[in-house]
Amino acid sequence: MGCDGGTIPKRHELVKGPKKVEKVDKNAELAAKWKYCALSQEKLKRPIVACDLGRLYNKDAIIEYLLDKTAERPNTEAVVHIRGIRDIKELNLTDNPAWEGERRSAKGDRYEDVHCGMFICPVVGLEMNGKHRFCFLQTCGCVFSDRALKEVKTxxxxxxxDPFKYEDVVVLNGTKEDVEKLREKMVEKRSKTKTKKKKSKASETLAETKEEAPSPPADEAGGESQQNEAENNQSAVAGPSSSSSSSISTKSSAASATKRSIQKMEEKSEAFKSLFTTHSSAKRSKDQTSNWVTHTPYHF
Structure with missing residues (x-):
């Protein structure tokens, strides 16, 4: 049973058992979410933005992605829901005074706290390192811990x-359940904006059609002008003297306003009524009318 050199193999070397499941280091997983960009996998640096699903990005990486979406980049599935610059919000973060960053010495002669976060909650003072639940407001972009929002209810x-509502609170790097809820809220928000845009476009088109409404046809306008000229001529022929003409003109305007017939006015004399074609003396019977057109014909 020996091999060359007199070695004796053991059981674990000959019998292959099931492969061990590789476990992800929790500290490395938290650092990847809270200290690195979800798109470019580079260290987070200001300006830092977040999407409607609560993921953290460098603003430069998002702008490069929006300018050229055809370029091959890793982790593009994390930004598929981002259509434009309006789908992200720049965060208003509070620096952690205990965070040294690049200023610290990398000699290895001191203890390095991997849980130290770059930012903290301005109310409670908790570090944003993944151990505590953090949220941001879509209205102003300020970041707080969930404990601060629960303890100080306002x-x-x-x-x-700035004022905000409960709907404006978005959880940063939440669980799968939180991401599903945020995705549903994002879909509802976008559907509402689409309906609002459609209504605004419909109202704009209605306003344009009203402004471009056609003017009345020329025949009607000409008929109205002819009627006005006929009334003016009748008022001009009304009386010989200046005093009587003024009184007759006022009365004729009143009569035209009420649309009364001149022949039915009892206050007018028979001589005045005979001046108009509506008088009985101006009317002719069919026997008296000729078949040809004269200079001043009367057709009734």
Whole structure:
């Protein structure tokens, strides 16, 4: 049973058992979420933005992705839901005074705290390192811990003072359940914006059609002008003297306003009524009318 050289193999060397499941280091997983960009996998640096699903990105990486979506990049599935610059919000973060960053010495002669976060909650002071639940407001972009929002219940931002609603709170790097809820809320929000845009476009088209409404046809306009000229001529022929003409003109305007017939006015004399074609003396019977057109014909 010996091999060359007199070695004796053991059981674990000959019998292959099931492969051990590789476990992900929790510290490395938290650092990848809270200290590195979800798209470019580079260290987070200001300006830092977040999407509607609560993922953290460098603003430069998002702008490069939006400018050229055809370029091959890793982790593009993390930004598929981002259509434009309006789908992200720049975060208003509070620096951690205990964070040294690149200033610390990398000699290895001191203890390095891997759980130290770059930012903290301005209300409670908790570090944003993944161990505590953090949220941001879509209205102003300020970041707080979930504990601060629960302990100090208010509808005004603790940092900038802007008002907000419960719907504006987005969880940063939440669980799968949180991401599903945020995705549903994102879909509802986008559907509402689409309906609002459609309504605004419909109202704009209605306003344009009203402004471009056609003017009345020329025949009607000409008929109205002819009627006005006929009334003016009748008022001009009304009386010989200046005093009587003024009184007759006022009465004729009143009569035209009420649309009364001149022949039915009892206050007018028979001589005045005979001046108009509606008088009985101006009418002719069919026997008296000729078949040809004269200079001043009367057709009734």
């Amino acid at each position: 509808e005004i931002c603790h940092k900038c003072g």
